[in-house]
Amino acid sequence: MLNNMNIPEEIRKVASDGTALRYALMEMATGADVIALGRGDPDLDTPEHIIKTVQQAVRDQNVPVSPIAGLPALRTAVAEKLVAENGLNIGSDNVIITTGGQEGLFLLMQVLLDPGDEVLVPDPRYTSYDQAIESAGAKIVMIPTDHDDAFNLRPESVEAAITPKTKALLIVTPSNPTGGIVTEERLREIAEIAIKHNLIVISDEIYEKFVYDDWRHFSIGSVPGMENRTVTLNGFSKAYSMTGLRVGYVAAPKNFISGMEKVKAMTTGAAAGVSQLAALAAITGPSEPLENFRRIYAERRRVMMDGLSAMGLSYSDPRGAFFLWTDSSTTGIHATELSYLLLKEGRVLIFPGTGFGENWGGYLRISILQSTDLIREALTRMQSVVEKYHV
Amino acid sequence: MSETLSRPLAERVSRLKSAPLPAQQKTIPSGAVEGAIEALASGKTHYTTRPGIVPLREKVSAHLQQVYQLDIPLDDITITCGIQEAEFVALKKLATPASQVLYTDNEQGAVADYLQGFMPLLEFTLTDTPNTPENIAVLYIGASSPNLADWLQMALTHNWWVIWNTTNYDASALISQDDGLASRTVLMGSFEDMLPGWAVGWMAGSEMAGQLRAYKQSMTICSPSISQWAAYGMVNADAE
Numbered sequence: 001m002l003n004n005m006n007i008p009e010e011i012r013k014v015a016s017d018g019t020a021l022r023y024a025l026m027e028m029a030t031g032a033d034v035i036a037l038g039r040g041d042p043d044l045d046t047p048e049h050i051i052k053t054v055q056q057a058v059r060d061q062n063v064p065v066s067p068i069a070g071l072p073a074l075r076t077a078v079a080e081k082l083v084a085e086n087g088l089n090i091g092s093d094n095v096i097i098t099t100g101g102q103e104g105l106f107l108l109m110q111v112l113l114d115p116g117d118e119v120l121v122p123d124p125r126y127t128s129y130d131q132a133i134e135s136a137g138a139k140i141v142m143i144p145t146d147h148d149d150a151f152n153l154r155p156e157s158v159e160a161a162i163t164p165k166t167k168a169l170l171i172v173t174p175s176n177p178t179g180g181i182v183t184e185e186r187l188r189e190i191a192e193i194a195i196k197h198n199l200i201v202i203s204d205e206i207y208e209k210f211v212y213d214d215w216r217h218f219s220i221g222s223v224p225g226m227e228n229r230t231v232t233l234n235g236f237s238k239a240y241s242m243t244g245l246r247v248g249y250v251a252a253p254k255n256f257i258s259g260m261e262k263v264k265a266m267t268t269g270a271a272a273g274v275s276q277l278a279a280l281a282a283i284t285g286p287s288e289p290l291e292n293f294r295r296i297y298a299e300r301r302r303v304m305m306d307g308l309s310a311m312g313l314s315y316s317d318p319r320g321a322f323f324l325w326t327d328s329s330t331t332g333i334h335a336t337e338l339s340y341l342l343l344k345e346g347r348v349l350i351f352p353g354t355g356f357g358e359n360w361g362g363y364l365r366i367s368i369l370q371s372t373d374l375i376r377e378a379l380t381r382m383q384s385v386v387e388k389y390h391v
Numbered sequence: 392m393s394e395t396l397s398r399p400l401a402e403r404v405s406r407l408k409s410a411p412l413p414a415q416q417k418t419i420p421s422g423a424v425e426g427a428i429e430a431l432a433s434g435k436t437h438y439t440t441r442p443g444i445v446p447l448r449e450k451v452s453a454h455l456q457q458v459y460q461l462d463i464p465l466d467d468i469t470i471t472c473g474i475q476e477a478e479f480v481a482l483k484k485l486a487t488p489a490s491q492v493l494y495t496d497n498e499q500g501a502v503a504d505y506l507q508g509f510m511p512l513l514e515f516t517l518t519d520t521p522n523t524p525e526n527i528a529v530l531y532i533g534a535s536s537p538n539l540a541d542w543l544q545m546a547l548t549h550n551w552w553v554i555w556n557t558t559n560y561d562a563s564a565l566i567s568q569d570d571g572l573a574s575r576t577v578l579m580g581s582f583e584d585m586l587p588g589w590a591v592g593w594m595a596g597s598e599m600a601g602q603l604r605a606y607k608q609s610m611t612i613c614s615p616s617i618s619q620w621a622a623y624g625m626v627n628a629d630a631e
Binding site for chain 2: 019020023039041042045051054055058059061063064065066067068069088090091094099100102106110111112113114128131132136167198227228229231241243244245246252253254255256259261262263265266267268269270271272273274275278
């Protein structure tokens with residue numbers, strides 16, 4: 001329930017639609033003085049070797065027109081990566097290149113779901129999944145996760161939500177918005193459940209490169225028996241700081257890839273050839289830029305954790321991704337209101353938990369995609385707003 | 392990995408057509424080369440705004456003013472991943488399942504064949520004769536037609552939406568700013584005749600512009616940044 005009557009109509013009217021709420025806040029966040037800790041768009045530069053490679057290809061008039069499923073060289077490179085790093089048993093025919101990870105999800109739902117099907121989705125969730133699922137006539141069923149468990153997914157919660165209509169389970173690890181991961185132990189148990197109930201598992205691994213401390217990323221598609229029931233989503237936007245180029249990929253059994261290719265032909269066409277060249281340079285290039293990114297994000301994460309703790313705010317253990325899922329309930333201010341106040345008075349853009357599900361009015365999703373200096377400045381501004389409005 | 396999923400795919404998939412072969416690669420215009428290289432050099436590799444970069448939308452707006460005498464606000468213009476995305480989004484949002492789409496075609500029937508490709512996903516029906524105007528939701532202008540003026544008048548009378556693919560049919564000023572049809576007309580075009588494979592096109596106009604943009608965003612967030620800057624470089628160089 002929103003109490004603050006000063007919240008403007010453009011926020012109030014979209015407060016129950018997570019995606020629209022996030023975009024409404026972004027559109028209000030104009031001005032150079034706003035520190036953006038909202039959208040998951042890495043601020044770091046795209047690695048230089050990617051830029052140089054694409055520039056040379058453009059200069060040389062060597063930008064291919066891609067087949068709908070993607071450039072063969074890129075599909076091969078992605079398959080090789082998934083075999084070597086993620087333990088999947090696939091070839092290039094099991095891969096389709098998409099116009100970003102989000103399109104991968106859209107295509108996936110069109111190919112997988114019939115009207116009336118149910119898809120299990122952890123709560124909180126990246127609400128942009130909703131439209132893809134609902135567009136196929138299917139229904140979202142929430143799986144509860146909680147702070148005390150670092151938003152890890154509990155196998156028993158998954159099994160309890162299964163009905164005869166359940167067709168798929170969506171796993172996002174590392175998680176947007178919570179920064180949690182689903183551990184290998186849990187994923188192996190969930191795999192058993194998926195096999196037992198004949199479920200498809202959709203594994204969104206877009207943040208796999210950013211896992212911190214001693215935590216490790218694990219792909220459920222590598223579990224024996226899961227190869228014909230796992231669809232793996234990933235992309236280049238987050239890992240290589242190239243969100244604008246719009247390149248993602250999906251790995252799945254061949255009939256599934258063939259179906260997605262047909263849908264893609266009618267909906268968006270092939271991913272841009274110039275963008276796919278960038279992706280190819282990224283995946284076949286040196287690993288040092290990724291390691292550097294991870295080191296920078298780890299440092300920022302620590303600064304943010306220390307600052308929030310000093311402010312008296314707790315957060316879920318941020319094991320991966322770019323986000324701190326922060327408990328703001330102690331302020332006594334609903335998260336939607338608090339986000340608006342932080343933007344209006346603190347000039348800091350932070351998304352409310354309600355941008356990721358209606359149950360999360362006591363949480364904020366705070367990104368670490370600014371320099372440490374700006375993160376410190378943002379924390380100072382946040383503190384003044386919280387102190388002013390604390391109930 | 393096995394050949395098939397452990398469960399059958401959605402029923403609609405069996406009715407989808409096979410994907411086409413890619414278009415022929417063309418020489419990249421010098422303006423596009425410069426636009427792309429400069430964008431890469433200046434770090435324009437991150438999300439653009441949802442509607443697309445302002446300079447390119449300004450060029451589309453100027454084009455619509457020059458060719459069609461239509462004043463369409465920048466906020467009502469969205470840069471898309473090629474015309475394919477514009478057409479899917481417009482048909483998805485304007486044609487309800489089981490409603491009729493009236494279309495203009497060429498002698499080869501290419502437009503009908505093309506539109507049939509959407510039907511497993513969107514479930515509208517097609518007609519080339521407006522016998523039941525009350526059942527028609529959308530007039531799709533895909534080719535020149537001697538009946539077009541009459542059909543546009545019927546669109547106005549019966550509140551049809553109009554989708555005008557300007558890449559196939561480039562008649563001027565059939566829809567005027569003031570006749571009431573502009574608010575129900577979505578124009579679309581592409582830069583891909585000169586930049587095949589760069590996935591950049593546009594859709595513009597209508598009182599549904601905001602909803603069309605939001606649906607496009609739900610699919611692909613924004614259109615590829617370097618492609619947008621390449622298209623802008625090309626159009627800007629042409630203008631100079």
